[in-house]
Amino acid sequence: xxxxxxxxxxxxxxxxxxxxxxxxxxxxxxxxxxxxxxxxxxxxxxxxxxxxxxxxxxxxxxxxxxxxxxxxxxxxxxxxxxxxxxxxxxxxxxxxxxxxxxxxxxxxx
Numbered sequence: 001x002x003x004x005x006x007x008x009x010x011x012x013x014x015x016x017x018x019x020x021x022x023x024x025x026x027x028x029x030x031x032x033x034x035x036x037x038x039x040x041x042x043x044x045x046x047x048x049x050x051x052x053x054x055x056x057x058x059x060x061x062x063x064x065x066x067x068x069x070x071x072x073x074x075x076x077x078x079x080x081x082x083x084x085x086x087x088x089x090x091x092x093x094x095x096x097x098x099x100x101x102x103x104x105x106x107x108x109x
Contacts (some may be wrong), residue, residue: 003055004029011053059086072097085090
């Protein structure tokens with residue numbers, strides 16, 4: 001549940017920040033009905049969504065990106081083997097930015 005709530009919060013914040021730009025933002029999670037998810041996946045596939053924020057749902061087989069350029073991952077989330085393999089597949093094709101809250105020794109004072 002926290003992952004889904006966090007995705008919704010990121011969606012709201014990002015949508016507000018991008019409001020004055022020609023950027024289409026969508027969110028994909030279990031909070032959306034099946035019909036809404038299907039519509040969002042179709043828009044993503046056709047390139048009508050510029051920024052997609054979501055949960056593990058984004059890694060399912062029915063989700064494909066027309067022109068994915070950047071994947072940002074919160075490494076604090078727990079990914080299973082299948083999700084990690086899907087992410088590895090993206091790394092070969094796009095830029096990946098992994099975020100973590102874990103302190104890096106020597107960089108934090």
